[in-house]
Structures are given as C-alpha cells and as structure tokens.
Amino acid sequence: MDFTLSADHEVLKALVERFVSDRRMFTAGGADPDSRSDQAARSWALLAQTGLPGLPFDEALGGSGGGEEEIATVMEALGRGVAGETFLDRIVVAGRLIEAAGTEAQRSCWIPGIVDGTIHLALAHAEHATRFDLAGCRTRLVDGHLTGSKTCVPGGAAAYIVTAIGPNGPGLFLASADAPGLEHHAYTLVDASPVTELQLSGVPAEELPGGFTSLETIVQSARVAACAEMLGLMDMMLDTTLDHVRQRSQFGVPIGSFQAIQHRLANIYVSADLSRSHLYRCMLAPASQRVSAVAAAKSYISTAAIHLGEECIQFHGGMGVSDEMAIGHAHKRVLVLANFFGNADYELARYNRAASCSAITG
Secondary structure: OOOOOOHHHHHHHHHHHHHHHOOOOOOOOOOOHHHHHHHHHHHHHHHHHOOHHHOOOOHHHOOOOOOHHHHHHHHHHHHHOOOOHHHHHHHHHHHHHHHHHOOHHHHHHHHHHHHOOOOOEEEEOOOOOOOOOOOOOOOEEEOOEEEEEEEEEEOOOOEEEEEEEEOOEEEEEEEEOOOOOEEEEEEEOOOOOEEEEEEEEEEEOEEEOOHHHHHHHHHHHHHHHHHHHHHHHHHHHHHHHHHHHHHOEEOOEEHHHOHHHHHHHHHHHHHHHHHHHHHHHHHHOOHHHHHHHHHHHHHHHHHHHHHHHHHHHHHHHHHHHOOOOHHHHHHHHHHHHOOOOOOHHHHHHHHHHHHHHHHHHO
C-alpha cells in the first residue's frame, strides 16, 4: 500500500511547515504569563490568515471540507514545529463538536467566527472524580441551568461546551464564558498551555441536540489527531538529537560514534517508525475495528513518545530541559498529549475491551 502523501496533502504540509518555520511557536517557561498570552494571540491571528482554522468545516460554513487525513497532516506538521496545542483544542475538538452536535442556528452563529479565527470555543468535560470516563460527569442541568465543576478546560474561550447530566441523561450544553454564576480560575499545564478551572452555580445554558453520540465520535477523531501531533514531536526531537550527537564531541570524537548511543538511537528510531505504522493503521481501520485500532495507537504512541523524549533529553545532557531548547518544550507537550482523553494504561484497557468484544461478536 502506498502511503506517500498526495499532491494536495504535500501542499497542505508545506503551508504549515512554512508557517511554523517563520515563528518560534514554543514559549519560554519562565516568561511572563501575559507575554505568553500575547504571543499565542499573535500566532493564532497569523495562523488564521492561512485559512487552516477552517480546514475541517463544511464549505457551506466557510470551511474547506477537510477530513481526518488532512487534519492528521496538519497536526503532524504543527507537532514538528511544537505549535499544535490551540489547533487541537479549538478546532479539532470544540469547533468540530459544535458542527456535529449543534443546531443549524448554532452552527451558523459560531462556526464562521471559528473559521476566521476571531471566536474560540472550548470543551469543558474533565472533572476531578471521573478521570477519563466520558459518561461519568457529575455536573447537572436543572431547569436549564448548570451546576458543577470542570477542570483542565482550555482557556481563552468565548463559550464552553459543557458535558452534564440533563433530564434525558448525559448531554452537551453551551454556556457563555461571561454567564452569571460562572467562576474561572486560570492556570497553565506543564507545556504552558493556558487552562482554567470552572465552577458552575446555576449557569444558564442551551442544549446541543447532537449530545454524547457526537462527543464520542469527535473524541475518537481527536485521539487520532493527538497521535499525529505526537508523531511530529517525535520526529522533531529525534532529528534534533541526531544533529546534536554528530556535533557534540567527547574524547576527540562525536558522541554519535559511540556504540552504546547508536544502539539507543536505533531503538527510539524503530519506536518512532512503529508509531507511524500505528497511526496509519487506525486511520485505515474499518468501522468494526476503529475503536480497538485507535486505542492501540494512542497507547503505543503515548508510551513511545515519552520514552523517546526522555532519551533525547539524556543525549543533550542538562541543557535538554532548558527553556532555550525546543526539545524540552516538545517533551512537555508530549506529556500533555499522552494524557489527552486517556493515558497509555487507560487506552490499553480500552483496547482489550474492544478486542474482546470483537472476538465475541466475530
């Protein structure tokens, strides 16, 4: 099977690579939070000028009609530039969720602003007690008002898509960021991504009729996008490390000439190549094998990416984790993505359940 990118995908990849090559997208961890926020806003405005935020949306709404392959191409290129966090949260998750679950009026209201980069939505799902269980939320909707709490919600949103238990069971509800009864407590993740803790006390909200069926579909696709971004991050860290071991000398020779280092580099190269195979497999899997293939890819790539990052940092020595080195920022981003809607252990258990069900029904 030929996995060479098509001409259209090559153009898309080149567009993203040109964008990230002109921008230092990672932000120094010691920088002032306001400076990081300003830099992120400027970078997003420039990204919006390329038209990429409209990639997955229907052409009738101003988008490009791109599918999972196009999203994966973009995410991998953004990963190589350590630049993908806002695209994943704003476009792949929240933007596509409002398109999939919203009414025609809701889509018409929000998606044009998402496409031109002026409006951001965020999914408010995670809760401290539920871990990665999609249907385990404890936030409640009573008489059209939300009560509960959410954690690790992407920051900077104009409105939140909140998962909650409504009169008809689990559902999705849209609440404005400035709605009465909504409190924000902002902080940053290890990769400097801005997030917020939400406290909802009788927050007015409107329902997205697509509900949890849409959420499960979007989350599956978002896991694939996260795998693609991790793959790009892995390629970037490996290439940077190969350049380093060819130039760094000890005992009068490049450290890359040492057999022990060559063996370790060979191992992480193989893990990166197998990660790409897992990504391709889950993207090509038939519907009956979709859940197990995505779970296997997410579990394997999360483990491999963390190990590869640790090895590459070791090869760089102490400077590998410094704010001046992109490799340290890339590894921090991997740590976040590895826990995106499920860590490696959770995904492995999900794979085992899906594989068992397939074996029984088969």
